[in-house]
Amino acid sequence: MERASASLWRRINERYNLVGNKCENCGKIYFPKRIVCRQCGRKTKMREEKLSGNGKVYAVTKIRVPAQAFKDSAPYTVAVVELEEGPRVEGHVVDAGNGEVKIGTKVHSVFRKMHADGEEGLIYYHFKFEPV
Numbered sequence: 001m002e003r004a005s006a007s008l009w010r011r012i013n014e015r016y017n018l019v020g021n022k023c024e025n026c027g028k029i030y031f032p033k034r035i036v037c038r039q040c041g042r043k044t045k046m047r048e049e050k051l052s053g054n055g056k057v058y059a060v061t062k063i064r065v066p067a068q069a070f071k072d073s074a075p076y077t078v079a080v081v082e083l084e085e086g087p088r089v090e091g092h093v094v095d096a097g098n099g100e101v102k103i104g105t106k107v108h109s110v111f112r113k114m115h116a117d118g119e120e121g122l123i124y125y126h127f128k129f130e131p132v
């Protein structure tokens with residue numbers, strides 16, 4: 001039980017801080033972390049790597065009919081962002097103002113509230129992206 005909880009918290013830290021890892025053999029960077037390098041196809045030495053959070057929009061869509069948890073924030077923009085280190089991650093795009101978020105728009109990660117369980121429930125946080 002304690003072990004499962006420690007593992008969960010370690011993962012939360014990685015997610016909150018955009019910590020991935022890098023294969024010391026070929027240099028490929030992963031997020032989330034991988035034990036085995038997909039490129040080398042075998043167990044190589046993987047080193048922890050903090051990602052910059054800077055990247056550009058690879059694909060983007062606007063959500064008008066949201067999942068229940070995000071009903072208060074619709075419509076909102078979700079993008080696949082290609083980080084400058086290589087990994088592609090999905091995240092909400094915030095504070096876009098009136099500017100349109102398009103493929104190629106430069107963004108950086110910010111730490112924001114994701115959703116809450118009811119009025120007084122748990123508040124969940126996650127990284128999101130903001131145009132630069």
Ligand SMILES: [Zn+2]
Nearest residue numbers: 023026037040
């Ligand atoms: Zn590798």
